[in-house]
Amino acid sequence: MTENTAVDRAAALDAADPLARFRAAFVASDEVTAYLDGNSLGRPTHASAERLARFAPDVWGARLIRGWDEEWYDLPLRVGDRIGAVAVGAAPGQTFVGDSTTVILYKLVRAALSSPRVAGRDEIVLDSGNFPTDRFVLEGVAREHGATLRWIAPDRDGGVTPEQVSAVLTDRTALVVLSHVAYRSGYVSDAAEITRRAHASGALVLWDLCHSAGAVPVALDAWGADLAAGCTYKYLNGGPGSPAFGYVRADLQDELVQPIQGWMGSAEPFEMGPAYAPHAGVRRFLSGTPAIVGMLAMQDTLDLLADAGLDVVRAKSVALTRFALELVDDLLVPLGVRVASPRDDERRGSHVTVDHDAFADTLPLLWSRGVIPDFRRPNGLRLGLSPLSTSFGEVRVGVEAVRDALVEVTGEAGVRGARP
Amino acid sequence: MTENTAVDRAAALDAADPLARFRAAFVASDEVTAYLDGNSLGRPTHASAERLARFAPDVWGARLIRGWDEEWYDLPLRVGDRIGAVAVGAAPGQTFVGDSTTVILYKLVRAALSSPRVAGRDEIVLDSGNFPTDRFVLEGVAREHGATLRWIAPDRDGGVTPEQVSAVLTDRTALVVLSHVAYRSGYVSDAAEITRRAHASGALVLWDLCHSAGAVPVALDAWGADLAAGCTYKYLNGGPGSPAFGYVRADLQDELVQPIQGWMGSAEPFEMGPAYAPHAGVRRFLSGTPAIVGMLAMQDTLDLLADAGLDVVRAKSVALTRFALELVDDLLVPLGVRVASPRDDERRGSHVTVDHDAFADTLPLLWSRGVIPDFRRPNGLRLGLSPLSTSFGEVRVGVEAVRDALVEVTGEAGVRGARP
CATH class of the missing domain: 3.90.1150.10 (Aspartate Aminotransferase, domain 1)
Structure with a gap:
């Protein structure tokens, strides 16, 4: 040319x-x-620029604490549902916006290992080509949990194939953690097939969707995925450091224990009760006060994606x-x-x-x-x-x-x- | 009247x-x-309203990814140092802005329990009048860690006195977690004296500064505090859900292990290296990508406080x-x-x-x-x-x-x- x-x-x-x-x-x-x-x-x-410009005078400054009752308390689940519908193929009630990707990965990996479905299993499958934070979180959890990491090396296309996963799955595999789209090569894994194989061996699967959400179709419900986490500041244009999203399949939610028990994930956040009890459903995966300002911009891109x-x-x-x-x-x-x-x-x-x-x-x-x-x-x-x-x-x-x-x-x- | x-x-x-x-x-x-x-x-x-209004067109949209090199990578520590200087009496290099208060509490409590200074100790002192998320986090950590919670009931003024703390301190106490200002009653604890007594018994102390920072003087270095966490959306006017800050005394930092090992707290975040090694100093307490948009507004109140x-x-x-x-x-x-x-x-x-x-x-x-x-x-x-x-x-x-x-x-x- x-x-x-x-x-x-x-x-x-x-x-x-x-x-x-x-x-x-x-x-x-x-x-x-x-x-x-x-x-x-x-x-x-432009819509996000306007939304940010309006926020302090018209919303935060005008509604003040009333904003929590009127809008913000539900925002992590409402925006989560929207990400579910528009970007990652999840029915309502399974997706939340919360902490950084790293913190959500930590919470969901720990939650997965708490599942009775993988009781007695002590291996986690991951790949050496995954983004550092994924590997670092898993190293830390494995050390504190006494779990063994089973490493896959990406193939020559920079990705992980179903065959590679099958080769390391055993009856000791508790969890498989992979990126749907590899951060370096851009390789798109066959998530449906890998999820099927992992399930056949009794393991749970957590998909990192950081490089998928908003650009590459994701079908968490159709794949039968157990858990997922993803980023909102890439193709969802949430702004630098905007909070990440997490997904926990509906039927798993009530059997999982996440380690960071906070008031926003508790059964009755405003009762100030004496002991923690997790909220029903996906809200239990929230911990602290949701990052409302950080959740503003992504909403506009979700509108554009729904339109497109x-x-x-x-x-x-x-x-x-x-x-x-x-x-x-x-x-x-x-x-x-x-x-x-x-x-x-x-x-x-x-x-x-x-x-x-x-x-x-x-x-x-x-x-x-x-x-x-x-x-x-x-x-x-x-x-x-x-x-x-x-x-x-x-x-x-x-x-x-x-x-x-x-x-x-x-x-x-x-x-x-x-x-x- | x-x-x-x-x-x-x-x-x-x-x-x-x-x-x-x-x-x-x-x-x-x-x-x-x-x-x-x-x-x-x-x-x-008004300054924050303008800062938010300018952010998308003039900073995020103009500098794009270059913003990380130019400003954002260091922002959690730079704003942390400013909080340290203006609001909580901490010399530079000990304060960071990071996750929600809940997540920071979790990381710092876990880090405290990893300290060789409290090896073999298995009791955590807290009070039943503390904010729910503090109690919930501690309940969760105690369960996973096999630690025992030693509860103090606030006295009739709604606070915790040095005498009450002394009454529960033993040679098994690893950590004391209290709020400097009680969220319900507003009681101001004698933090210096409680810290002194806890140290005398060999325990570490973590202060929750949510209801102090920006309104009630705090002197973490002078108290000899070990750890602290606090909120930025109250008297620091960071906006709904703005990220919290954490403090770890300089001489403790390198001996503590925090559980959420993420790329932003690793030794060389952009080397994408094979294994996690913690960054030197306070940066190791960061985990994921910092919430830049959420960190904008608090900077203006820090300026006002410094002025006042x-x-x-x-x-x-x-x-x-x-x-x-x-x-x-x-x-x-x-x-x-x-x-x-x-x-x-x-x-x-x-x-x-x-x-x-x-x-x-x-x-x-x-x-x-x-x-x-x-x-x-x-x-x-x-x-x-x-x-x-x-x-x-x-x-x-x-x-x-x-x-x-x-x-x-x-x-x-x-x-x-x-x-x-």
């Missing part, structure tokens, strides 16, 4: 994009020409990553860049990762030019493509800028291997 | 109030004539609660209302609690008239007086409105026992 062809291709893809109208919903940054990091921190919408439809979002995500791969093959592979994401559309999430030892040095150049991919040490660039806010033109500008920066820092004279 | 006298007294106190100018810093609610619940949810400042000076804030707090008690004695005690807060200024925090069985019925009336105290079941009204934002006039309007509402719901013909 020549440069002109790429321009034309991007323009044609943008012109045919059924989600193009959603780009206007997002706050633009004047100096940013290609934001390819929506998989790490999504952009704010997650299948249409997924179709654009596939088209975006496919276009990115075309450009990478044309412009970066000839420079020695290696593609670290699956080429199979079905197994690829909403980001494309490319590796090159000189990428660390390109980052200051790229940032100074308003091109913002995500860098993962030691050598990975993730091109995160957020279907509601990213254009095909942005992908083109971004990959071309990476090519230029790489040429500059490696001293290559020009682009080798570009095809007409 | 006749009604006119009360009006004059309030006006004179407001005229002489050295903090009067700070009231203009807060967003007013048109319909609220007396907000007496700053001990539960503080009001927003906490001793001046405390002096006004004492004057406010003393005036409230005068009015209560005049207007409410004759109606059968009982004062449930200490009358000794030194032992009284920034709220006054009054009990009457009919208070539950007065609440809708009071709200409809723009008078908002805090109700605590079954029969308590807390009059929370936030020194930077509450006027003496507001206290008068509030107590008179409580009197009127109580007369209406109890059918009393008038105010008995009012003195000229």
Whole structure:
């Protein structure tokens, strides 16, 4: 593809994009020409900017403590249900918004190990390619619980297959913890099949949905998943550090004990009673006072996703990553860049990762030019493509800028291997 | 005091109030004539309203992922240090902003029990008058840890004295967990003396500062406290559900293990390394991605407190609660209302609690008239007086409105026992 062809291709893809109208919903940054990091921190919408601007004068400052009765007390479950319906395929009463992803993972892993269904089992299956916080939480819980971690190494596509899981499942497996979309490679695991196999061996399954929710369809109820946790500041555009969500399948809730017994998860939070009793249903997985301010922005993206439809979002995500791969093959592979994401559309999430030892040095150049991919040490660039806010033109500008920066820092004279 | 006298007294106190100018810093609610619940949810400042309004367009949307490098990664420790300096008497490097109060309590209690200083000890001292979430967290930790809870019943002033603590301290006591200011009565414990006695018996002490921070001076370093946790949405005006802060004394940090091992507390968060190692210093007590949006508003109140000076804030707090008690004695005690807060200024925090069985019925009336105290079941009204934002006039309007509402719901013909 020549440069002109790429321009034309991007323009044609943008012109045919059924989600193009959603780009206007997002706050633009004047100096940013290609934001390819929506998989790490999504952009704010105008609606969220307005919601945040109105919050102190019109809601917090006007309603004051009455806001708890009027709206906030139920917000973690109401927004949770909305995430369930719009993004992760969960019927109401199973999803909550709460603490950070890390804290929710801790609570749900501990809760899973309390289930009578896995009594006497002492192994946890995980993979060495999972995001550090998942691995760190599991290391800590295993140590305090006397459990054994059974590690899977991701295959060459950077993901975990049902066969790999089957190979480590035993009658001692209590819990399998995996990411639906791998944070580094973007590999999409076959969650339904892995859940089926784990259940057949008597284990519970917890899915990390951080890199799925809002971009890759998730069907927790249909998969028969037991537990899940996910992030809201990536494709749900909740803002930096917005609280995460958790899912516990309805029939499991009342048999699980979560370790952080707080007033907001207790049977009668405002009775100030003498002893803790868990609330019925999913509320028992809450602990402290919900982060209301942090829950504001995600609500606007949930509205947009409901309007767009997650299948249409997924179709654009596939088209975006496919276009990115075309450009990478044309412009970066000839420079020695290696593609670290699956080429199979079905197994690829909403980001494309490319590796090159000189990428660390390109980052200051790229940032100074308003091109913002995500860098993962030691050598990975993730091109995160957020279907509601990213254009095909942005992908083109971004990959071309990476090519230029790489040429500059490696001293290559020009682009080798570009095809007409 | 006749009604006119009360009006004059309030006006004179407001005229002489050295903090009067700070009231203009807060967003007013048109319909609220007396907000007496700053001990539960503080009001927003205009500066915070602007900060929230600017955040999406100018910071999050403009800086995008670069915000983490430029500002957000260090924010939990930077704001923590500021809380330490301005509100709780802690030198830098010991205070962090993190999860909800409940989650921080859980992490710090678990961390305390991991200390070699209390190895072999298995008792935790707490009081039955503490806020439910403190008691609930401790019940849960005791159960999972096989520890025994040693309960203190608050004395008639609703607080815990050094003598009461001494009576339950043994060579098996690992940890003492108390509130500096009792959430219900407002009793201010003698934290320095209790800490001294606990240390003399070899125990660690964790102070809950939820009802102190920003209104009642705290001197964690001077007390020699080991650990503390506190709330930012009360007198620090962080907004509903803003993240809490934690304190771990410098010399303890590296010997404690906290259970929720997350990437943000790990030695090298962005190395994505294979195994968890805790970060040096106080950062190890962080777990997940910090709640940046939730940390915005509290920064403005910290600026105001630094400007005002906490001793001046405390002096006004004492004057406010003393005036409230005068009015209560005049207007409410004759109606059968009982004062449930200490009358000794030194032992009284920034709220006054009054009990009457009919208070539950007065609440809708009071709200409809723009008078908002805090109700605590079954029969308590807390009059929370936030020194930077509450006027003496507001206290008068509030107590008179409580009197009127109580007369209406109890059918009393008038105010008995009012003195000229």
